[in-house]
Amino acid sequence: MTGRDVVFALLGVVAVGAGLLVVTTRQLVHAALWLVVSFGALAGCYLVLTAEFVAWVQVLIYVGAVVVLLLFGIMLTRAPVGPSENLDSGNRWAALAVALGTAALLVTVLVMGFRGTKLNDAPQCPDAASCPAQANGSAEHLGEAVFRTWVLPFEVLSVLLLAALVGAIVLSRTDLASRKDR
Amino acid sequence: MHLAFPLVTAALLFSAGVYGVLARRNAILVLMSVELMLNAVNLNLVAFDVHLRDRLHGGQVLTLFTIVIAAAEVGLGLAIVLLVFRNRRMIDVDRLRSLAEPGRATAAEREAVK
Structure with a gap:
């Protein structure tokens, strides 16, 4: 368990916890704000995975644009600011069962399939000095990929x-x- | 780092999104849950791109494309939700049943009639 694992696990817990709060909170505006927390933690996950350009795009577009758009939608549909009782529909328990089933299935399959697989992202060159200094997902590399391939x-x-x-x-x-x- | 960390995180986020889409009544909250599911897929794409060392960076570029499409989807979805709100004065997805078969009234409809 390296420091990277710990950081990623913490960010993942924050992302999943904020995501759960988005789908369970009783206040519409709070749901949008928890969405900001979840997306921010995911941007941190991308940074840990060395995908820095994707992380900044995530912050700019999701946190900057999409959440503001959702808040505008909440405002324009005259949603109540305080807690409202009827945000969940009657088929909540069926939805909970389906979601738990999905989670159990996906987690079981993924853990069985990738147990013990290390993330294969160490620099692949003979000596450390000749390695390119830049990370895999820098803006330069991604720009080349987008505008060439x-x-x-x-x-x-x-x-x-x-x-x-x-x-x-x-x-x-x-x-x-x-x-x-x- | 184990590959299972990002994959399990993505799976749990996706399930949270599934729950939100199925259980929420407000159309804007449904849109938010769809965003959660899209983000879970993005995390998978980035993790496998880094893991497989794609030289064309297909995973990360596809993530950027997904983010752009999600932004377009939210814009259009909110325009539709606002249109529904203008016509019906409410955006509860389980009370928008004008496309349903006539005859069987659901619990929500009986509640709305009362």
Whole structure:
């Protein structure tokens, strides 16, 4: 058990605990704020796994944009600020059973399949001096990968984002529907 | 570090997301649970990318793509939720039953009628 294990285990416990609070808390706004904690801990997990660029993107997009968007949604649907009783539907116990079954199945399969497998990320070069100083997931390496190998998916994704933008604007404009009615 | 650490964390986060999607009534909380599930998948992708030492960095690049798609999904989902709220004045997913078969009223519907 190295220091890295301990740090990762702590961050994982924080992420899972905050995730559980997101799905069980009785206050809508608190759910969004626990989501920030969970995503932040996951960004820490990415850092421990040497994927630093993904970690910063996670902080920027999830914590910065997605949670703010969700808070806007909570605000615009006039959700009560205090605790509300009817956030859980009637099939809670069935949902709990399904979730526990999923957790048991996935954890059993993964632990049986990968028990004893070490994370294989030590630098793979003959002597330490000739190793590249930068980590695996630095912005430089990922930028090269995105703009050399994965250029086509990247461009397709930009078109998808544009389509989502136009769709969101069309859905949320109120004057489009009324003009058609006239 | 053992590979099992990130995998078990991801599995537990995914199950929390499954519970949230099935048990929550508010549509925005359902969206939040979907985000939790997407994040669990991202953690798996990053862990296996680092473990397999992918020279093309397929796992991490796919994680970036998933994050972008999740952002687009939340934007569109919230637009739809706001539209539903504008028309119905509520966003409880188990009371939005206009696409259901007629005849069988659920407990939630009987409660809503009362």
